[in-house]
Amino acid sequence: MAITFLEREKIQRYLILVFLAIVLITIFLIWYNFLRKQEFIIVEPEEILILPKKIEIDFGILKSPILEELKPFEEIPPLEEKIGRENPFIPY
Numbered sequence: 001m002a003i004t005f006l007e008r009e010k011i012q013r014y015l016i017l018v019f020l021a022i023v024l025i026t027i028f029l030i031w032y033n034f035l036r037k038q039e040f041i042i043v044e045p046e047e048i049l050i051l052p053k054k055i056e057i058d059f060g061i062l063k064s065p066i067l068e069e070l071k072p073f074e075e076i077p078p079l080e081e082k083i084g085r086e087n088p089f090i091p092y
Helices: 006-035 057-063
Strands: none
Touching: none
């Protein structure tokens, strides 16, 4: 079943329409996001001022029985052997 020239032209027309639609959408998005004149909203300085909240630390949580059951890690002694090789680029 061969594709005739008319079918190829029909497919080509649809592809051209799809390509033009993509180009138009791309141009619109570029204009909308970068080239159109932006409206700036002027905000008074009083509206920007945010007062910091007072920080309260609850140290009572550290006396929880769950935390008292935890054990500290064992201290790992430092390595006693020499680290590295004199020339690391030579094979073993």
